Amino acid sequence: MNNKTDWVPRAIQGDAEAFQELMHEEKEKLYKLAYVYMRNEADALEVFQETVYKAFLSISTLRKEQYFSTWVTRILIYTAIAQLKKKQKIIPFSPELLMEYETSPAAGGHEEQLDLLEAMDQLEEKYKTVLLLRYYKDYSVKQIAGMLDCPEGTVKTHIHRGLTELKKRLKGAYYDDRTDSLI
Known part of the structure; x- marks a missing residue:
């Protein structure tokens, strides 16, 4: 082989x-x-x-x-x-998740990762799934749509809504209203 x-x-x-x-x-x-x-x-x-x-x-x-x-x-x-x-x-959120998986090399310390993972844990399953596939697994919208057997527009909507929910949940800690972006 x-x-x-x-x-x-x-x-x-x-x-x-x-x-x-x-x-x-x-x-x-x-x-x-x-x-x-x-x-x-x-x-x-x-x-x-x-x-x-x-x-x-x-x-x-x-x-x-x-x-x-x-x-x-x-x-x-x-x-x-x-x-x-x-x-x-x-x-339930488990802190040992941080030991297993780093969210990204550009991410800050463990506190930021903990906040992000807690916020992700609170998302509806459909939003969590597309965000995990898009940002953790680096799949394209087209690939995700194929995997989940749904239209690309639905995937884009779920990504947008999931990110909006994450922004709301992270507001005050790592979200800057003035620039409308995650810090």
Whole structure:
């Protein structure tokens, strides 16, 4: 298995070793995204494992090989949301999240990250999802729309509304009304 481009077609044809190699390449970012949703290691691992299982069972339905990463990320998002709904879980903010994930190299200290993550935690799921995919995972609006199976306009609206909500929640601490921007 020297050539990555061969892994997806081989996995689609039922090659378990090729599928394993693909998942090995994706595992870190999938786990991190699961952790952001679930906020604890055990639930994140459960979502990750369920995602791998679902992807393995349905790999033959993947239509475009170049979108494997997007496809498996979409499975993870839907699995995490379903898991949260199933458990009817209100996710308390956990400070250890800061130890696991830095919001960005340009961000200030841990206090700013804590405030941002607390504000993100209070957003509706649809806004949190698009903001995580756009700003944490660096997906384009088009890619997010494909993952969530919704129009690009809806994604743009959710990003705008999510950012507006974040601004309201951060007002006074890191939001400057005069410049209408985050500090």
